Amino acid sequence: MPVSNRSPLSISLGSAAKVFYALVVTSLLLVWFNQQSIRLYCQQKYHDDCEVPGLSQNPQWRFGAQLNQALENARVAFVGSFTGQVMVAEAAAEQELPPLPTLAEEPAPVPAPVATAHAAPVHPAPQAPAAVHPQPVAVAPVVSHPPKVEPGATTPLMASLATGDEVFFVGDSLMQGVAPHMANTLRKRYNVKSLNLSKQSTGLAYPSFFNWPKTVESTLASNPNIRLMVIFLGPNDPWDMPVVKGKPFLRFKTPDWEEAYRQRIDSILDTAQAHNVQVIWVGPPNMEKPKLSTAMAYLSQLYKGQIEQYHQHYVSANEILGYQSDEFSYYRTTGDGKKVKTRVDDGIHFTTTGQKLIAERVISLINFPSQQLTEH
Numbered sequence: 001m002p003v004s005n006r007s008p009l010s011i012s013l014g015s016a017a018k019v020f021y022a023l024v025v026t027s028l029l030l031v032w033f034n035q036q037s038i039r040l041y042c043q044q045k046y047h048d049d050c051e052v053p054g055l056s057q058n059p060q061w062r063f064g065a066q067l068n069q070a071l072e073n074a075r076v077a078f079v080g081s082f083t084g085q086v087m088v089a090e091a092a093a094e095q096e097l098p099p100l101p102t103l104a105e106e107p108a109p110v111p112a113p114v115a116t117a118h119a120a121p122v123h124p125a126p127q128a129p130a131a132v133h134p135q136p137v138a139v140a141p142v143v144s145h146p147p148k149v150e151p152g153a154t155t156p157l158m159a160s161l162a163t164g165d166e167v168f169f170v171g172d173s174l175m176q177g178v179a180p181h182m183a184n185t186l187r188k189r190y191n192v193k194s195l196n197l198s199k200q201s202t203g204l205a206y207p208s209f210f211n212w213p214k215t216v217e218s219t220l221a222s223n224p225n226i227r228l229m230v231i232f233l234g235p236n237d238p239w240d241m242p243v244v245k246g247k248p249f250l251r252f253k254t255p256d257w258e259e260a261y262r263q264r265i266d267s268i269l270d271t272a273q274a275h276n277v278q279v280i281w282v283g284p285p286n287m288e289k290p291k292l293s294t295a296m297a298y299l300s301q302l303y304k305g306q307i308e309q310y311h312q313h314y315v316s317a318n319e320i321l322g323y324q325s326d327e328f329s330y331y332r333t334t335g336d337g338k339k340v341k342t343r344v345d346d347g348i349h350f351t352t353t354g355q356k357l358i359a360e361r362v363i364s365l366i367n368f369p370s371q372q373l374t375e376h
Helices: 008-033 035-046 059-096 173-190 212-222 255-274 290-309 317-321 352-364
Strands: 166-171 194-196 226-232 278-283 313-316 331-333 339-341
Touching: 166 173, 166 212, 173 194, 173 226, 173 352, 212 226, 212 255, 255 278, 255 290, 278 290, 278 317, 278 352, 290 313, 313 317, 317 352, 339 352
Parallel strands: 166 194, 166 226, 226 278, 278 313
Antiparallel strands: 331 339
């Protein structure tokens, strides 16, 4: 029998080469299959597409992204089929129950001017918000146009809800902290249902990652009982912004950037107006880092300006947290002289106390029918 003349060293090197080859091939396949996720990560982290010239337009290379998206669509459809079956079963069960007694409706009280004092403290019960998995949506071009507001229209002092109306929460991780407190108060004190789709790391600058205008449009279309939308976002947006695939990013604060960003704000407000939905937009507060804080002040001006054009409601988180001008503090002094911590150590997000303060102020901007009050 022939005897191998290979030394143990050559055998080890051959085995190592095979392992290295397998790792390289596997890594390339993973990059090929997950290229869209990598591109979105680059957009948010480095504000660039991070695409290799020539490779990104190669049909064989792009097939990886198409395959990934097809599998994701199949997964969403598969999960949605089960969700549909559950909803049908619940609807059938509800039909078998006797109708609940209804209360005679009373005219809603005339809203009073909003006071600067805070509303009564919220006492939320711990609850785990339901996980939301919105379906990815395509980026749609926006067209600049003036808001469709009737001449002579004025902004109401407060938003108003009637019996059966619901509230929709839109935003990033700032809203993720505040929304559960508002939802709990709405449900327990006023018997008002709400829908919370807030999602961390989202905003209006990167619709290819998460498209809020499209999500708002589809949500309002499928939930006709929503009559109020509360929006709170901003910290993920003060960066260079992609508009058209393959084109250079728009530089932050340039006229083109501002125009594109205003259009995205208007897109949300147009959709709300078309569905007769009121809007309360919460402006982001000052941040610990001066550069980010200055950017938040700039974005707040854009939000406030567009909200005023549409005669909707705007409230600044700076006012709620007691900030003057461009100052920042982790603490707020209460009416009795005590200092309470409202911001966590990252200088961006809020403590539970800060979240409740913002929730209380937003609730104070809503007029509820007296017959809906269920607790005091």
